Each structure stands twice: as C-alpha cells, then as structure tokens.
Amino acid sequence: MDWTRYHRLDDIYEYLKYLADTYPCHVQLINIGTSYEGRPLYVVHISNSTSAHTPAIWIDGTFHAREWISPAVVTYIIQQLVEEPANLKLLQNVDWYIMPVVNPDGYEYSHVSSRLWRKTRSPSQVESGRCQGVDPNRNFDFQWGGAGSSSNPCSQVYKGPKAFSEPETLAYANFISSISYKTKLYLSLHSSGQKIMLPWGYDRIVPHNFDEMLALAQNAACKFKLFNYKVGNKVDLLYRASGNSADWAASIGIEYVYSVELPIRGFVLPASNIIPVSQDFFRAMDVFADKVSTLTVVVK
Numbered sequence: 001m002d003w004t005r006y007h008r009l010d011d012i013y014e015y016l017k018y019l020a021d022t023y024p025c026h027v028q029l030i031n032i033g034t035s036y037e038g039r040p041l042y043v044v045h046i047s048n049s050t051s052a053h054t055p056a057i058w059i060d061g062t063f064h065a066r067e068w069i070s071p072a073v074v075t076y077i078i079q080q081l082v083e084e085p086a087n088l089k090l091l092q093n094v095d096w097y098i099m100p101v102v103n104p105d106g107y108e109y110s111h112v113s114s115r116l117w118r119k120t121r122s123p124s125q126v127e128s129g130r131c132q133g134v135d136p137n138r139n140f141d142f143q144w145g146g147a148g149s150s151s152n153p154c155s156q157v158y159k160g161p162k163a164f165s166e167p168e169t170l171a172y173a174n175f176i177s178s179i180s181y182k183t184k185l186y187l188s189l190h191s192s193g194q195k196i197m198l199p200w201g202y203d204r205i206v207p208h209n210f211d212e213m214l215a216l217a218q219n220a221a222c223k224f225k226l227f228n229y230k231v232g233n234k235v236d237l238l239y240r241a242s243g244n245s246a247d248w249a250a251s252i253g254i255e256y257v258y259s260v261e262l263p264i265r266g267f268v269l270p271a272s273n274i275i276p277v278s279q280d281f282f283r284a285m286d287v288f289a290d291k292v293s294t295l296t297v298v299v300k
Contacts, residue, residue, distance in 0.1 A: 001079055003278065005271045006068045009039070009108050012075055012100055016044055019082050026091070027082055032099075033171025036122045039104040041171050046081050046096040048088075053297045055184045056095040057288060058176060058254075063137045063245065065106030065117045066267045067191040069277060073262060074100040074189055076278035077285065090285055093293040097179060103136055103168055116267060120168060124153040125161045134160035137190075138243040139169045142251040143202035146242030159243055172245070177252060182297045185256040185288055186249040192269070193238070193261035194229045196221060199250040201234035201259075202242040213256050216291055220284035226276055227263045234259065255295070256288075 001007070001015050020029035028045040035041060047054065061067075061074035078098050080087050090096075101107055105121035119133030131154035138149040141163035145151070149159040164170040176183065196217045199207050207213075214231065221229045230237055234246070238261070241247075246259040263277050 001075065003072070003076060003274050006072060006274070007075075008111055009101060009104050012071060013040070013042060015075065016042055016078070016100070019044070019078065023082055030175075032175040033167060035103075035105045035168050036120060036166065037105040039108075041099070041102075041104065041168060043097055043099045043175060044078055046078070046091065046098065048091045049093070049095060052182070052299050054093060054095045054182065055292045055295045055297050056097055056179060056182045057185045057187070057292055058097050058179075058183050058249075059187045059189065060099040060102050060172075061189045062101040062103050062107050063188065064135075064190060065103055065110040065119070066115065068110070068267075069191045069262050069269050069273060070189045071100045071107065072274045073278045073281055074098060076274070077282060080282055080285075087285075090289045094289045095182070097183070099172070102172060105168075106133065118156050119158065120166050122166060130154070131158075134158050134166050136166055136169050137245055138241065139164060139166050140173065140243050140245050140248035142243070142248040143200075144243040146202050146240075148202070148240035149242045157241075163243065169245075173248065176249065180252050180254060181299065183254050184292045184295045184297075186246065186254045186258065187288070188246055188259045189262055190259060191262040191267065192265050194227055194263045195237045195261040196229050196231045197234040197237050197246075197259045197261070198232065199234065199247050199257055201244045201247050202240060204233070204235040204240075206233055207250055209255065213258070216256055216287070217258060220287040223283040223287055224280050225283070226280040229260075256291070
C-alpha cells in the first residue's frame with residue numbers, strides 16, 4: 001500500500017482482499033452488508049486465536065466522507081498489525097475488528113464529485129427531495145434526534161427519517177451487536193482537531209466508568225510524539241452530537257469507548273500528512289492492546 005497518497009475505495013478493498021488471501025491464518029475479510037448504492041461493507045478480523053473468550057478491539061473510519069485521513073490511518077493500522085512481524089505481540093490475547101470505510105458511497109462521491117461531501121448518498125424522503133444523504137454519525141438509535149442533530153435533510157447533521165434509516169449504520173450496528181460480548185474497546189476515527197473524546201456526546205454528562213476511560217485515554221495520548229491530543233468528554237471538547245455511534249457503543253455495554261479527531265485542522269489535508277499522523281497514532285495501540293488483553297470475556 002502506498003502511504004504517500006489517498007486511495008480510492010477500490011484500492012482499499014483490493015488491499016484488504018490481498019491481506020485475507022495472503023495471511024489466511026490471521027486475517028478474515030467479513031462482508032457485513034451493502035451500502036445504499038450497492039457497495040460491500042467490509043470488516044477485517046485480525047486474530048491468532050480460535051477462542052470465543054478472546055477480548056476484542058473495534059476500530060473504524062470514514063463515517064464522514066470528506067475525512068480522508070481517517071481511512072488512511074485505519075488502513076495503516078491494519079497493515080502494521082498484519083504485515084509487520086514486530087507487531088505480532090499486539091495479537092496476543094486480543095482480537096481486532098477493523099472497518100476502514102463505514103460510508104463507502106459518500107467516500108467515493110467525495111473523490112469524484114464533491115470533495116467536502118460528508119453524508120451518505122441515500123435520497124431524501126421529504127417531498128421536495130432536493131437534498132441527499134444522512135449524517136451516519138447522527139443516525140444511531142441511542143438518544144437519536146436530540147441536540148446536535150437536525151431534522152432538515154439539507155443539514156450537514158441531518159439525523160435521517162428514523163434511527164438506523166441508513167443500510168450502512170444498520171449493518172454496522174447489527175455486526176457490532178453480534179460481537180459486543182467480547183468487544184472491550186471501541187475507537188472511531190474522524191478528523192480533525194487532535195482530540196480523544198469520551199461519552200456522552202448527547203449531553204454534558206458522563207458514564208459511570210468515565211474515570212477509567214479517561215485514565216486509559218490519557219495513557220494512550222502520552223505515547224504520541226508528534227501531535228498533542230486533548231482528552232476529555234465530547235461535549236466539553238467539541239459539541240453536542242445526539243445519535244452518534246460512540247454513545248451507542250457505550251450504551252450497549254462496551255467498556256472503553258472513544259471517538260478520535262485526528263490531526264491536523266481542516267479536511268483537505270495534503271497526503272504528506274498520512275505517514276506522520278498514522279505512525280504517531282499507531283503508538284497508542286500498545287496501550288490499548290495491553291489493557292484489553294487483561295479483560296475477561298463472558299460468553300453468554
């Protein structure tokens with residue numbers, strides 16, 4: 001994979017298929033559904049364990065189509081876990097489920113038609129029908145429709161006509177729900193702004209295990225050498241965002257939940273940022289994997 005440029009969806013998917021074919025003992029490519037425009041939704045499962053009791057980490061990117069650094073960093077993480085022998089230690093008692101592109105239709109549209117496109121590409125269900133797409137990160141069924149989302153289909157934070165109206169978010173939620181018993185840590189990568197944000201995002205309150213989540217995020221942030229990340233509650237660091245995926249992940253019982261705003265400010269980042277941002281963020285994987293490896297999975 002060439003880390004000196006941003007890749008189109010087909011390039012990313014071909015790379016994932018290559019890894020699954022080349023490293024079948026460690027890599028499984030899972031098709032969890034289909035986007036509105038018919039594109040597959042792929043999750044990469046990386047593991048050296050056959051046990052149902054192995055705790056797991058979830059990582060995703062590209063909720064918002066224009067945030068190209070997000071799928072680049074997520075794909076870099078996959079490459080490091082699979083193709084760098086020095087990182088095999090990160091597979092010891094940890095499974096990884098990684099989805100580089102949650103919103104493939106929007107991502108492709110941002111390449112071919114509108115660079116700053118944010119949402120999905122589903123048609124509007126209102127009578128005028130003049131605006132397309134839903135903000136997938138306002139479409140989850142936990143606190144859906146609250147502050148920080150909009151009922152206006154032309155808004156960048158349009159929540160959709162109902163929770164999980166989008167095939168992408170529904171497939172995503174169904175898959176994570178199926179592995180939620182073993183998923184101990186959740187990372188959703190966005191851009192930009194250099195923040196590691198904790199629930200809740202729908203209001204200025206915190207979950208019961210906020211202190212534990214905060215301590216782990218602070219330890220991870222200490223590993224970065226090139227960029228300084230702020231760590232804290234999403235509302236305090238950014239804004240209210242009801243119906244977001246991280247709040248939903250915390251609501252179904254995942255213990256450590258973070259949404260990350262990657263460096264640097266702005267959505268149109270030169271490709272020269274890919275390697276430094278990716279290499280710096282990967283340093284935190286040791287911290288997250290060490291923590292998750294100590295946690296117990298209860299098989300129901």
